[in-house]
Amino acid sequence: MTASPEQLIDWIKSRRTIGNLQLPAPTHEQIRMAIECAATAPDHKKLRPWRFIVTEGEARQQLGQALLEAAEAQAAREGDKLSDKTRHKTANLPMRAPVIITVVTKMQEHKKVPPFEQMLSAGAAVQNLLLALMAQGFSTVWRTGLLCNEPAVKAYFDVGDDDYVTAFVYTGTSPKNNPRRKPMDIEPLLRFER
Template sequence: MNILDIMHTRRSIGKLTAPMPTHDELMVALKAAMTAPDHKQLKPYHFTVLTDGALDKFGELLLKAGVVKAQQNGESLDDTARTKLFNMPKRAPMIITVATNYQEHPKVPKFEQLLCVGAMIQNMLLAFETMGYCTIWRTGVLCNEPIVKDFFNVSDDNTICGFIYVGTSDVKMPSRDEIDMTDFITTF
């Protein structure tokens, strides 16, 4: 498939299984990700790759963060909600956490660096797709809770931009509906 076909047919798949990318395939995808537009080549991002037992630790963290968030709102979590939080990372054999790592530069504002991270993530999704893997880009209300940021060593002034779930699926997604671009384009 050429890149345009991949862009038009790629779909997010929520439940992924093994196999997952090998180390070499992961490096190829991350290298492709890092070719995203990046003014002054600041590389304003950081990856953390989770597999195996690290996914369980992440589940424990999400559970703890969920309990704290609920308590802050004067609520509590029932057993179903607790189980769901703990099992969230088990929806894929690999999760890549992507966070900003803003660099001070007089010509490159933070918003431009954030856009770089978004473009980099899209490159990563497409790279995995070309290798036959499926992905989903997740965030959620706990994404930037202090306890989650601490786990990933993300400073207060940076942002976790997503958890990229990577694996394999035999789900056959329906074709995308045709996009009517009329309302989105102005021509002068």
């Protein structure tokens, strides 16, 4: 079945962030298909300035430890200490979904492609990833937060000093139907020039 342009547009407009995710999760083949779609993002000079790291199973606990280490370092810099409750919550952040696809930048020196273009390409890759997972019947939430580019997290993902963790794409199945999006007034966001 081929979707009409109107059906496709309505489908894209139906995309929602869903935070409560459970099994079933996408298979490795489904993840590969979604990443193939992500890799079609606009990419000036074909630098491919992004990488994808899939975290599932027990590896989520290791990621939780990296997030906890980052939170403790952040608190220490501010002369603070985490409560036991905050420590537990932080270490369990990756357990909110069965699979997390982390998107990181791989910036490259290029005289015609400044870093901001490469960062925007990474964002476009994330959007394609979200839509490709949705097309396969999965729900997602794009998370980052204050810890994602702390040294402990960047080290965990082997991300260089000049690169960024741009997204934690949590994915799985929503236990309930996605809520319908309210109509949006785009007029304040739009200007036509002639």
